[in-house]
Amino acid sequence: MTAPRLPFDRPSADRRRILVLGGTTEGYALAEALVAADRWDPVSSLAGRTATPRPPAGTLRVGGFGGPEGLARYLTAEGIAAVIDATHPFASRMGWNAATACAATGVPLLRLERPRWVPGDGDAWTLVPDWEAAVTALRTLGARRVLLAIGRQEVAPFAGLEAVWMLIRSVQAPDPMPPFAQAEVLLARGPFTQEDEAALLRDRRIDTIVCKNSGGVTDAKLAAARSLGVRVVMRDRPTRPDTATAATVAEALAWVARSETA
Numbered sequence: 001m002t003a004p005r006l007p008f009d010r011p012s013a014d015r016r017r018i019l020v021l022g023g024t025t026e027g028y029a030l031a032e033a034l035v036a037a038d039r040w041d042p043v044s045s046l047a048g049r050t051a052t053p054r055p056p057a058g059t060l061r062v063g064g065f066g067g068p069e070g071l072a073r074y075l076t077a078e079g080i081a082a083v084i085d086a087t088h089p090f091a092s093r094m095g096w097n098a099a100t101a102c103a104a105t106g107v108p109l110l111r112l113e114r115p116r117w118v119p120g121d122g123d124a125w126t127l128v129p130d131w132e133a134a135v136t137a138l139r140t141l142g143a144r145r146v147l148l149a150i151g152r153q154e155v156a157p158f159a160g161l162e163a164v165w166m167l168i169r170s171v172q173a174p175d176p177m178p179p180f181a182q183a184e185v186l187l188a189r190g191p192f193t194q195e196d197e198a199a200l201l202r203d204r205r206i207d208t209i210v211c212k213n214s215g216g217v218t219d220a221k222l223a224a225a226r227s228l229g230v231r232v233v234m235r236d237r238p239t240r241p242d243t244a245t246a247a248t249v250a251e252a253l254a255w256v257a258r259s260e261t262a
């Protein structure tokens, strides 16, 4: 006599394979929710920027696909039933590649993206489309002491501002360090509290913060800037393809369920 098969015993071949383009908190949360729903087989894809990434729930694959053509080949070869682009709002190339590959193969695509931050009462934001415009904005605003909260890889365009003292906050130090006239590197990993952020802004006499509109939960540095009257130069998100979009993991799960019957 064979034992009755429990739902979680279902062989993975019975389950639709869902490709989650990840590298974000949302990507991890979605993979977990797909596994927990016990109907789907998520494959999380990471670009491979982190040497030892946290393993997601379900299957993990690492590394680029080789452009939209490579991704289209992957979707077909792996029998992917749907793709969810949960990459970071500033990882737009992957978003465009996913749109092209999904259009070519007929695989449904959803964008899972955290809402952007929007300025409220008391905020003094200058919105810029790129770092070149941010440098111009700092000159126009007459900034003197700046917190660069943009990670370590994109700080070079700011090195030309010789009259500005820069506090570069990042998880790892810029390497190589661009030739800043006046700068200090502060190694720190968030999340930070509003109190800590306010203390940092006060202690270092920061007059302007430069950051990008990553979005998500309320940001402590933006709240601290508002309370202290510190200006913010905010890089806006890059344009992404026009696709179905979900703002939460629950919405994404509902879309996956609907795409099964479509």
Ligand SMILES: NC(=O)c1ccc[n+]([C@@H]2O[C@H](COP(=O)([O-])OP(=O)(O)OC[C@H]3O[C@@H](n4cnc5c(N)ncnc54)[C@H](OP(=O)(O)O)[C@@H]3O)[C@@H](O)[C@H]2O)c1
Residues within 6 Å of the ligand: 021, 022, 023, 024, 045, 046, 047, 048, 049, 062, 063, 064, 065, 066, 067, 068, 070, 071, 086, 087, 088, 090, 091, 092, 093, 094, 095, 097
């Ligand atoms: N940019 C940010 O501020 C930021 C912040 C936090 C996390 N991340 C994460 O870091 C990753 C790389 O960011 P990026 O700004 O370099 O991206 P990007 O500019 O959009 O992508 C560059 C190339 O990296 C590969 N790639 C990107 N995401 C991938 C993924 N999830 N799985 C497999 N390959 C991927 C693709 O290579 P092929 O063309 O060869 O397929 C893509 O063409 C993203 O997955 C993103 O979610 C980015």
